[in-house]
Amino acid sequence: MDRRAFLRFVGLSGTTWALSPSAAFPAVVSDDPAGGAYGCLVDLTVCVGCRKCEQACNQVNGLPEPAIPFDDPRVLDEKRRPDVGAYTVVNRWYPGRVDERNQLVPTFVKVQCMHCLEPACVSACIVGALTKKDYGPVHYDASKCIGCRYCLVACPFQIPAYEYHEALAPQVRKCTFCFDRIVKDGGKPGCAAACPVEAIRFGPRARLLELAHEKIRRDPGRYVDAIYGEFEAGGTSWMYLSGVPFEKVGFQKVPAKPMPKLTETIQHGIFSYMWAPASLYAVLAGFMWVNHRKERNGGE
Amino acid sequence: MDAHGSPRPLEARFWTPGTQLLFAFMLLGLLFIIARLVGGLGAVTNLDNYYPWGLWIGFDVATGVALAAGGFTTAALVQILGRRRYEGVTRPALLTAMLGYTFVAVGLFFDIGRYWAVWHPIFYWQPNSVLFEVAMCVMVYTTVLHLEFLPVISERVGKVLPILHKIGHFLEKIMPALIILGVVLSCMHQSGLGSLLLIAPTKVHPLWYTPILPLLFLTSAIAVGYPMVVFETTLATGSFGLEDEMEILRPLTRITIALLGIYLALKIGDLVVRKAYVYLLEGSAQSHSFLVELLGGVALPWIMLLMPGVRRSRKWLFVACTLIVLGVALNRMNVFIVGFQPAYSVRPYYPHVGEIAITLGLTSSIIFFYRLCVTYLPVLSARKEEGHA
Numbered sequence: 001m002d003r004r005a006f007l008r009f010v011g012l013s014g015t016t017w018a019l020s021p022s023a024a025f026p027a028v029v030s031d032d033p034a035g036g037a038y039g040c041l042v043d044l045t046v047c048v049g050c051r052k053c054e055q056a057c058n059q060v061n062g063l064p065e066p067a068i069p070f071d072d073p074r075v076l077d078e079k080r081r082p083d084v085g086a087y088t089v090v091n092r093w094y095p096g097r098v099d100e101r102n103q104l105v106p107t108f109v110k111v112q113c114m115h116c117l118e119p120a121c122v123s124a125c126i127v128g129a130l131t132k133k134d135y136g137p138v139h140y141d142a143s144k145c146i147g148c149r150y151c152l153v154a155c156p157f158q159i160p161a162y163e164y165h166e167a168l169a170p171q172v173r174k175c176t177f178c179f180d181r182i183v184k185d186g187g188k189p190g191c192a193a194a195c196p197v198e199a200i201r202f203g204p205r206a207r208l209l210e211l212a213h214e215k216i217r218r219d220p221g222r223y224v225d226a227i228y229g230e231f232e233a234g235g236t237s238w239m240y241l242s243g244v245p246f247e248k249v250g251f252q253k254v255p256a257k258p259m260p261k262l263t264e265t266i267q268h269g270i271f272s273y274m275w276a277p278a279s280l281y282a283v284l285a286g287f288m289w290v291n292h293r294k295e296r297n298g299g300e
Numbered sequence: 301m302d303a304h305g306s307p308r309p310l311e312a313r314f315w316t317p318g319t320q321l322l323f324a325f326m327l328l329g330l331l332f333i334i335a336r337l338v339g340g341l342g343a344v345t346n347l348d349n350y351y352p353w354g355l356w357i358g359f360d361v362a363t364g365v366a367l368a369a370g371g372f373t374t375a376a377l378v379q380i381l382g383r384r385r386y387e388g389v390t391r392p393a394l395l396t397a398m399l400g401y402t403f404v405a406v407g408l409f410f411d412i413g414r415y416w417a418v419w420h421p422i423f424y425w426q427p428n429s430v431l432f433e434v435a436m437c438v439m440v441y442t443t444v445l446h447l448e449f450l451p452v453i454s455e456r457v458g459k460v461l462p463i464l465h466k467i468g469h470f471l472e473k474i475m476p477a478l479i480i481l482g483v484v485l486s487c488m489h490q491s492g493l494g495s496l497l498l499i500a501p502t503k504v505h506p507l508w509y510t511p512i513l514p515l516l517f518l519t520s521a522i523a524v525g526y527p528m529v530v531f532e533t534t535l536a537t538g539s540f541g542l543e544d545e546m547e548i549l550r551p552l553t554r555i556t557i558a559l560l561g562i563y564l565a566l567k568i569g570d571l572v573v574r575k576a577y578v579y580l581l582e583g584s585a586q587s588h589s590f591l592v593e594l595l596g597g598v599a600l601p602w603i604m605l606l607m608p609g610v611r612r613s614r615k616w617l618f619v620a621c622t623l624i625v626l627g628v629a630l631n632r633m634n635v636f637i638v639g640f641q642p643a644y645s646v647r648p649y650y651p652h653v654g655e656i657a658i659t660l661g662l663t664s665s666i667i668f669f670y671r672l673c674v675t676y677l678p679v680l681s682a683r684k685e686e687g688h689a
Contacts (some may be wrong), residue, residue: 081644083349120499126431127424146420147413149352150431154499158644161349162413164342170413252643254502262511263430263498270488271427277484284380284480291382 037117037136038182039205039237040192041212042110044249045222047199049076049090049108056194057088057112060178079250081111083161087175088112088191095248107242107249110191110200113138113159113175114229115237116259121151121160123260129172136205136237137177145172156233156254177237205237212241234258307391307678309456310540314675318539322664322671329661332654333410341413344654350645355655358636360407360662362493363629364400365438366521370532371397371445372486373525377555379479388548388681389529391452395679396532398445399669403662405442410658430495437489444482447471456677491518497635505639506576507590512566513635519566523559524628526552527601527621533682534618536674542682544614553605553617560602560624567594589630589638597627 055070057063064085068075076092083089090110097105119138122130129144130151147170152160163170178189182202192200201208209230216223228246229239232254240246247253270276336344347354370393377383378390409415422439426432454461454468471478494517497504510516530549537544571577579587601623610616637649651659674680 081349123428124431124499125426126429126435127420128426128429129424144417144420144424145414146417147415148411148431149347149413150429150496152349152352153497153503156500156502158350158642162347162352163340164345164347165340166413167338167340167343170340252502259499259501260428262501263495264428266495266498266511266514267428267430267433271433277488280487281480281484284376284483285476288380288382288476288480291380295382295384 037134037205037237038177038203039115039136039208039239040177040189041201041203041208042238042240043199043201043215044107044109044240044242044244046197047090047108047110048197049092049106050196051075051090052194052196053110053191053200054086054088054090056190057175058086060181060190061087061176063087076108081161082113082159082174084163084171084173087173091250093249095244097244107244109240109249109251111250112191112238113177114157114233115175115177116157116233117235117237118233118258118260120154120156120233120259123264124150124154126150133179135177135179135182137179137182138174139176139179140172140174142169142171147172154259156259157252205239208239212239215241231256234261305681305683307388307452307681309678310675310680312540312675314672319668319671322668325664326661326668329658329664332657332661335654336410336658341411344652344658346649346652346655348645348649350642351640351649353636353640354649355637355651355659356407356411358633359629360659361404361411362632362636364404364407365490365493366517366524366628366632367528367625368397368400368404369486369490369521369525370528371400371525372483373522374529375448375479376483379476380483386548386552388545389533389552391679391681392533392536392674393525393529394445394448395452395670395673396528396666398442398449399666399673401438401442401445403666404438406665407658407662430492430499434489434492434496437485437492441482441485441489444478444485448475448478448482451475452677452679486521487518490521491515493517493632494635497640500640503640503642504635505579505586505590505641506574507571507579507586508635508639510570510574510576512570516563516566516570519559519563520628520631523556523563524624526556526559527624530617530621531625532670534614534621536670536680537682540674540680541685542680543685545682546614546617549617550611553611553621556621556624557602557605560598560605564598564602567598586634586639586641589634593627593630593634597623597630601627 051070058066058070066086076090079091080086080089088110090108093107093109094104095107097107099105115132115136115138117132119130119132122132122138126148127144127146129141131139131141133139147162149162149172151172152162160172160174162172178187181187182189188202189200192202201211203211209227212227212230216225216227222243223241224243224245226246227239227241228251229236234257240251242249332344341347345354345356374386374390374393378386409418412418421432421435448471450464451468451471454464458465458468491514494514497509498511498513501509530553533545533549536542571580580591581587601620604610604616604620604623610620
């Protein structure tokens with residue numbers, strides 16, 4: 001995309017954002033994260049698919065140059081998923097809405113780690129290489145990782161990617177929520193800072209939720225009455241607003257029950273104070289003792 | 301008992317065409333292991349971000365651990381419940397378990413991306429992780445199995461190596477504690493393996509995804525223990541021309557009727573309670589695979605074992621037990637591979653030639669070392685059949 005096309009984009013979508021009622025809301029970035037961790041709210045009705053977020057992510061994380069340049073719109077012709085070389089990707093969907101000239105209207109969807117509030121990957125990780133930080137990010141520490149890939153199995157959003165072609169020290173790769181940047185005062189994730197139309201809002205999750213509900217309330221015609229990420233998998237730090245049903249633009253139906261709930265209930269039930277293994281040991285030892293005594297007395 | 305006497309080395313010829321073939325498979329597997337070390341997992345596997353676990357986890361680890369259950373089930377029967385008549389099968393079952401777990405560990409070592417960090421779980425504890433529990437149990441249990449087997453080696457070479465004799469003698473003393481520990485650890489990680497995929501409710505096909513998956517894994521492991529003993533004893537005695545040991549195997553399979561019956565009842569009950577039976581006839585690869593597993597691998601052999609004629613016949617008993625073994629193996633493959641259906645994946649997973657070669661190499665290694673051990677160590681109790689040289 002050339003510079004002029006980009007400016008047109010910015011102009012257009014800037015107007016969209018300004019016209020949308022939510023523009024009346026002040027930026028929430030500077031707010032105190034009293035409502036808990038930080039999050040991001042992506043408004044799909046605002047996103048224009050310029051992929052500036054992808055480019056910023058690439059630069060901020062020092063990722064390899066993509067095969068097709070960021071301003072080449074042909075990339076959008078196929079559906080992509082985050083991978084070892086790209087922590088976030090934007091896909092174009094045609095959910096069936098048409099404009100006044102009967103042209104299909106695209107919806108652009110940015111995909112990255114959702115940074116779950118109760119992450120399955122964190123619960124699954126055998127060595128605790130994945131942790132949920134107070135600030136919100138699900139953080140990966142490669143120095144602990146053994147490469148079992150249980151996090152890839154566990155993730156309900158299918159996000160972590162693995163360096164299968166790395167022979168010696170392969171890593172799990174996924175969006176970092178720019179942990180190093182957001183812990184600094186006024187810091188934003190690379191993608192949110194780069195978004196020319198402010199489709200990505202960064203701020204305390206609780207405030208973002210209020211904002212999202214307010215947007216839906218003020219403009220029920222613009223949005224479907226749901227916030228993806230409010231309840232999915234027990235809630236996620238990244239959330240989405242959409243003008244079309246989420247399942248039409250590539251979002252998974254994910255249960256509201258946190259993924260780790262069942263396994264952790266079982267594990268804690270059995271292993272608190274090791275009561276189950278210890279009792280089993282005691283019972284078996286009892287059997288053994290009785291039988292040995294019987295054998296000795298029986299003179300077998 | 302006198303008909304059997306104590307275990308002793310077979311002293312048969314070891315280097316046969318069979319062992320040579322096994323050795324060739326082992327070398328082939330080694331070749332691909334080198335390729336994996338040089339080129340990374342991507343060079344020899346079809347694993348991707350959607351299917352991070354494949355044949356090595358589904359077969360080498362999950363199936364391997366299940367089929368090594370003969371070790372703890374016979375130990376429990378003979379040493380804990382005091383059924384001494386089955387003493388003759390404990391050592392071969394222990395050997396199978398010891399070798400099985402050893403090669404589960406070898407397989408896992410090459411499956412994890414950072415094999416040089418394999419020791420990390422010992423220091424970085426993460427008790428919420430089911431995999432952490434499984435890994436710790438498997439690690440400790442593998443050690444326990446080696447300790448349980450050490451006296452067998454010291455029995456043979458203790459005269460030459462006095463230190464080994466002393467260690468063996470010491471181990472004999474603490475053996476009861478080790479045996480109980482082995483059974484407890486087995487119950488923990490056999491069920492733990494079933495808990496592994498409970499964290500991914502959206503990915504495992506509803507025919508297999510159930511909160512009682514850990515219980516199903518445990519009961520199926522316990523149920524497959526004795527059939528596995530029958531399976532390998534029949535193969536070993538047949539291959540070496542030994543007495544068939546039917547007088548031990550036959551009553552052993554009578555216990556299996558009860559154990560397999562419990563598993564069958566749980567499996568059917570689970571389908572009914574969760575109303576998952578609606579998927580039985582959906583016509584997908586998953587539903588077919590489930591039907592084969594349940595009918596051919598559990599129900600059919602269970603009915604067969606109920607027939608006295610089957611239990612009397614060495615051949616039919618072997619067939620029934622083989623079906624049970626295959627049924628449990630298919631169950632593990634179903635849960636970890638066939639029934640695993642991740643979203644967004646663009647192509648289904650089929651194992652790479654390299655994955656198959658390494659699996660074949662590891663399996664061959666188990667049989668190779670089994671043969672090596674029974675040839676030179678006092679493991680088998682069965683005597684040569686009359687008329688055999």
